[in-house]
Amino acid sequence: GTADEEEDAASIEDPWQDEEYYGSYGTLKLHLEMLSDRSRTETYRRVILSNSASLRNKVVMDLGCGTGIISMFCAQLAKPSAVYAVEASSMADYTGQLVKQNGCEDVVTVMKGRAEELELPQQVDVLVSEWMGNCLLFEFMVESVLVARDRWLKDGGVLWPSSAALTLVPCQASSYYAEKMSFWERPYGLDFTPLQPLAQQEFFNKPKFSHIIDPDDCLSAPCDVINMDMYALQVNDLEEMKGEFHFSMEKSGLFHGFTAWFSVHFESLETGGATVELNTGPNSEPTHWKQTLFMLDEPVSVFSGDSIAGTIALRRNPVWRRHMTVTLQWNINGQTEAADSSQVGRKSFPMWR
Amino acid sequence: GTADEEEDAASIEDPWQDEEYYGSYGTLKLHLEMLSDRSRTETYRRVILSNSASLRNKVVMDLGCGTGIISMFCAQLAKPSAVYAVEASSMADYTGQLVKQNGCEDVVTVMKGRAEELELPQQVDVLVSEWMGNCLLFEFMVESVLVARDRWLKDGGVLWPSSAALTLVPCQASSYYAEKMSFWERPYGLDFTPLQPLAQQEFFNKPKFSHIIDPDDCLSAPCDVINMDMYALQVNDLEEMKGEFHFSMEKSGLFHGFTAWFSVHFESLETGGATVELNTGPNSEPTHWKQTLFMLDEPVSVFSGDSIAGTIALRRNPVWRRHMTVTLQWNINGQTEAADSSQVGRKSFPMWR
Numbered sequence: 001g002t003a004d005e006e007e008d009a010a011s012i013e014d015p016w017q018d019e020e021y022y023g024s025y026g027t028l029k030l031h032l033e034m035l036s037d038r039s040r041t042e043t044y045r046r047v048i049l050s051n052s053a054s055l056r057n058k059v060v061m062d063l064g065c066g067t068g069i070i071s072m073f074c075a076q077l078a079k080p081s082a083v084y085a086v087e088a089s090s091m092a093d094y095t096g097q098l099v100k101q102n103g104c105e106d107v108v109t110v111m112k113g114r115a116e117e118l119e120l121p122q123q124v125d126v127l128v129s130e131w132m133g134n135c136l137l138f139e140f141m142v143e144s145v146l147v148a149r150d151r152w153l154k155d156g157g158v159l160w161p162s163s164a165a166l167t168l169v170p171c172q173a174s175s176y177y178a179e180k181m182s183f184w185e186r187p188y189g190l191d192f193t194p195l196q197p198l199a200q201q202e203f204f205n206k207p208k209f210s211h212i213i214d215p216d217d218c219l220s221a222p223c224d225v226i227n228m229d230m231y232a233l234q235v236n237d238l239e240e241m242k243g244e245f246h247f248s249m250e251k252s253g254l255f256h257g258f259t260a261w262f263s264v265h266f267e268s269l270e271t272g273g274a275t276v277e278l279n280t281g282p283n284s285e286p287t288h289w290k291q292t293l294f295m296l297d298e299p300v301s302v303f304s305g306d307s308i309a310g311t312i313a314l315r316r317n318p319v320w321r322r323h324m325t326v327t328l329q330w331n332i333n334g335q336t337e338a339a340d341s342s343q344v345g346r347k348s349f350p351m352w353r
Numbered sequence: 354g355t356a357d358e359e360e361d362a363a364s365i366e367d368p369w370q371d372e373e374y375y376g377s378y379g380t381l382k383l384h385l386e387m388l389s390d391r392s393r394t395e396t397y398r399r400v401i402l403s404n405s406a407s408l409r410n411k412v413v414m415d416l417g418c419g420t421g422i423i424s425m426f427c428a429q430l431a432k433p434s435a436v437y438a439v440e441a442s443s444m445a446d447y448t449g450q451l452v453k454q455n456g457c458e459d460v461v462t463v464m465k466g467r468a469e470e471l472e473l474p475q476q477v478d479v480l481v482s483e484w485m486g487n488c489l490l491f492e493f494m495v496e497s498v499l500v501a502r503d504r505w506l507k508d509g510g511v512l513w514p515s516s517a518a519l520t521l522v523p524c525q526a527s528s529y530y531a532e533k534m535s536f537w538e539r540p541y542g543l544d545f546t547p548l549q550p551l552a553q554q555e556f557f558n559k560p561k562f563s564h565i566i567d568p569d570d571c572l573s574a575p576c577d578v579i580n581m582d583m584y585a586l587q588v589n590d591l592e593e594m595k596g597e598f599h600f601s602m603e604k605s606g607l608f609h610g611f612t613a614w615f616s617v618h619f620e621s622l623e624t625g626g627a628t629v630e631l632n633t634g635p636n637s638e639p640t641h642w643k644q645t646l647f648m649l650d651e652p653v654s655v656f657s658g659d660s661i662a663g664t665i666a667l668r669r670n671p672v673w674r675r676h677m678t679v680t681l682q683w684n685i686n687g688q689t690e691a692a693d694s695s696q697v698g699r700k701s702f703p704m705w706r
């Protein structure tokens with residue numbers, strides 16, 4: 001839509017889409033998906049367990065606690081003095097029951113409400129949250145974490161995760177390309193190529209969430225393009241996050257697009273203690289986030305030793321605050337547009353507006 | 354919602370949800386899914402091919418033609434005098450291009466519009482359509498076929514499909530039950546059973562579309578519960594379609610629910626010619642419809658030789674005309690409620706309202 005249309009829409013709808021956003025977390029579907037993600041949930045459990053001694057008598061906030069599982073890990077595996085389990089969706093009504101059922105009610109206090117309107121009896125030593133979305137930032141729950149950090153985290157308090165990175169790799173996606181694009185070439189002996197421009201628009205102009213990339217389809221080693229220090233990050237920084245990449249092809253193949261994923265890191269409460277990592281990439285156990293695929297309009301042949309360099313920008317939608325547009329710009333072997341147009345490109349992918 | 358709420362909603366919304374319904378067929382996603390379904394598409398191709406001699410000089414209507422593939426099969430595999438390819442969604446704008454691209458424009462005329470408002474230059478000998486939805490009737494496109502039949506099919510003309518059946522089988526669904534219900538028993542060493550009533554409501558009170566049943570999970574031979582003669586069927590019949598079943602268990606196991614699927618049959622244009630069948634059941638090649646699973650609230654143990662008897666009713670929503678409620682009523686070994694409440698049951702499943 002045009003900017004005018006967006007302003008009109010925003011004036012009658014909620015640009016945070018809170019009803020839709022919190023509504024979806026009021027049903028079990030998403031919570032089951034997250035809890036069934038063993039890689040995700042066990043990582044948070046491991047963070048609590050490996051810091052259990054240091055958590056003794058600490059005050060913890062679990063922001064966007066959902067069913068309260070992280071808070072209950074805290075109560076059962078460590079001896080914090082208090083855990084504030086904060087949840088804005090109607091799941092909070094059940095979280096209290098679960099806390100009681102598991103005998104955690106002396107330690108865990110469930111608080112229903114938004115982080116932005118939160119009132120706590122005291123500041124906290126540890127702020128833990130699972131705020132990550134597709135391509136790390138999607139849905140921008142991270143903003144709530146930053147707001148809670150600034151209001152409720154003690155000086156010297158700890159954030160879990162403590163840092164986050166977005167990782168990118170140029171890749172092949174032959175079967176996805178075949179399924180959505182080559183399909184139209186000769187289905188049942190007919191020529192359906194007039195639909196290919198429509199297919200390109202419909203299937204390749206937005207990222208493909210829930211892609212699972214085979215490590216063999218990575219054309220080079222991946223590259224961290226954005227690094228976020230959760231202590232230094234400011235809400236305003238989220239408006240535009242930029243990064244650069246320089247990949248060196250390790251094999252010849254078809255460059256169909258870029259695949260992105262994220263990792264987050266949990267520092268130890270003890271000086272020198274081991275950092276715990278949750279990595280959602282192709283060499284780790286699959287998570288419910290899977291990976292995110294950004295398709296080029298057309299594949300380009302690349303050869304072992306070729307370089308692909310460029311930039312990525314994540315621009316938050318100025319109206320729809322949970323959405324963003326990812327813009328990728330790249331060249332192969334340092335070519336400029338003038339030389340060979342297949343060797344340079346720029347493409348913007350709304351997620352979702 | 355209550356009846357009052359539904360009336361309110363209907364007065365401000367379109368109870369046929371045409372914008373949503375035709376809108377979804379204006380994008381490629383659903384058409385790609387249907388075309389990629391080789392079992393479905395090849396069946397229609399086989400029907401045309403096996404009747405190609407008899408189709409010579411016939412007039413054909415292809416209702417809800419989508420990309421026009423059936424019409425183009427007619428033009429390329431037979432010699433009909435005319436094919437009217439009728440499509441209400443905006444896909445019709447592309448269908449004309451595809452018809453030209455494949456050199457079928459002398460035979461195939463694309464007509465954009467709803468079946469109900471259709472004006473044809475002549476009546477037709479054959480009315481072909483792929484109108485089937487989940488559980489056969491969902492979305493009730495069949496009504497458009499009946500309306501077109503009554504207005505445009507010649508006396509003695511042929512309908513493809515000519516008949517349809519809904520098939521049911523009592524089944525196990527252990528992994529689905531484990532994933533959605535047993536999961537809450539002890540995840541990560543915690544007791545999440547307070548969420549089970551919510552899980553039952555959220556996951557088992559509506560049918561599961563896109564279930565794929567393993568033939569080994571069928572507890573007995575399946576049974577056709579509803580048969581539709583496409584010549585005799587009237588629009589009013591669709592308000593309530595009822596059937597009976599009597600299954601004899603061929604193995605012992607857990608009775609988790611019923612699985613439904615459909616088959617349709619295409620009579621030959623030649624007397625005594627072979628009927629072609631499209632069967633979407635577990636013993637046929639999988640289709641994009643897959644099967645539909647209706648879960649009981651709790652599984653019941655059954656034993657080889659046990660009988661499960663009862664009734665099924667598909668009641669069309671009086672307000673939301675593309676929706677229906679499926680009501681299943683059953684007893685095991687002829688028990689009555691008085692004797693043992695686990696041995697009798699009744700459950701209604703909205704699809705979707």
Ligand SMILES: [Ca+2]
Pocket residue numbers: 130131132133
């Ligand atoms: Ca999340």
Ligand SMILES: [Ca+2]
Pocket residue numbers: 483484485486
């Ligand atoms: Ca259909």
